[in-house]
Amino acid sequence: MRIACFNINGIKARHAALCDWLDEASPDVVLLQEIKSIDENFPHEMFEDRGYNVETHGQKGFNGVAILSKYPLEDVSRGLPGDDSDEQARWIEATVTGDAGAVRVCGLYLPNGNPAPGPKYDYKLAWMERMHARAAALLATEEPVLMGGDYNVIPQDEDAARPEAWHKDALALPESRAAFRRLLHLGLTEAFRARVEGPGHYTFWDYQGGAWQRNNGIRIDHMLLSPQAADRLTDCGIDTEVRGREKPSDHVPLWVDLDI
DNA sequence: ATGGCACGTCAAACGTGA
Numbered sequence: 001m002r003i004a005c006f007n008i009n010g011i012k013a014r015h016a017a018l019c020d021w022l023d024e025a026s027p028d029v030v031l032l033q034e035i036k037s038i039d040e041n042f043p044h045e046m047f048e049d050r051g052y053n054v055e056t057h058g059q060k061g062f063n064g065v066a067i068l069s070k071y072p073l074e075d076v077s078r079g080l081p082g083d084d085s086d087e088q089a090r091w092i093e094a095t096v097t098g099d100a101g102a103v104r105v106c107g108l109y110l111p112n113g114n115p116a117p118g119p120k121y122d123y124k125l126a127w128m129e130r131m132h133a134r135a136a137a138l139l140a141t142e143e144p145v146l147m148g149g150d151y152n153v154i155p156q157d158e159d160a161a162r163p164e165a166w167h168k169d170a171l172a173l174p175e176s177r178a179a180f181r182r183l184l185h186l187g188l189t190e191a192f193r194a195r196v197e198g199p200g201h202y203t204f205w206d207y208q209g210g211a212w213q214r215n216n217g218i219r220i221d222h223m224l225l226s227p228q229a230a231d232r233l234t235d236c237g238i239d240t241e242v243r244g245r246e247k248p249s250d251h252v253p254l255w256v257d258l259d260i
Numbered sequence: 261a262t263g264g265c266a267c268g269t270c271a272a273a274c275g276t277g278a
Contacts, residue, residue, distance in 0.1 A: 009266075009277090010268070034267090036267065036268060037268095037274065061267090061269065061276090062267090112278060113278095114277080152278075163268080166278090170278085206265075206278060207278095208265045208266090208278095209264070209265085218278080220278080250266080250267095250277090250278080252266090
């Protein structure tokens with residue numbers, strides 16, 4: 001089963017590029033971030049015509065997450081637990097049952113947090129604390145779990161083309177990196193780093209400053225796997241070339257193959 | 261050497277992002 005995540009930066013602006021990629025990459029499950037749409041306006045039919053079931057958790061104008069799946073999506077839940085006053089649509093879960101078992105997939109759009117320090121950074125760190133609690137609860141099930149999406153965290157300096165430019169940014173501040181490591185310390189495996197070592201691997205290039213042409217990228221989209229999912233990991237990759245196409249998102253897809 | 265962006269909202273700038 002191939003599971004991908006992709007921050008599309010607006011479904012209305014990206015449906016053509018997204019469908020082109022779906023048609024060629026043919027992932028079984030896709031976790032979408034930044035749909036920037038309310039549920040009613042999400043183009044379900046476009047994906048249903050391609051054999052995908054669709055579940056969304058959107059809001060007006062910003063944020064918003066969705067799951068596409070060629071397998072049925074069961075026990076769907078929307079929103080990250082731990083703060084009933086949080087109105088931002090950044091988390092969705094569902095269970096996908098493949099030919100050889102089930103996996104709980106969580107699609108997430110972690111807050112950016114800039115400017116730091118400030119209330120937006122406080123919200124980011126609090127959100128990561130809530131995610132830590134949710135991840136611990138999911139790990140306690142001892143079932144395969146995948147948490148994938150836009151983490152808005154550059155884990156290490158090797159994950160940025162120009163690390164010094166990010167040292168005071170919410171994506172790379174020590175507290176952000178520590179919170180990301182705290183997730184890993186629960187016993188989660190970061191799929192990409194289980195397969196690939198070294199610098200030069202990115203999932204985001206800013207629209208400004210010719211970042212793509214200069215390969216001035218950062219690696220901020222990630223997939224974390226429970227031990228039961230990590231044991232079934234057979235491959236992981238980044239569809240880098242998508243960034244060079246017509247009307248691209250500023251992110252590219254990240255995917256894993258799980259023997260499920 | 262330097263400056264160079266793109267969403268959605270709503271109909272002109274503005275908030276937001278990374």
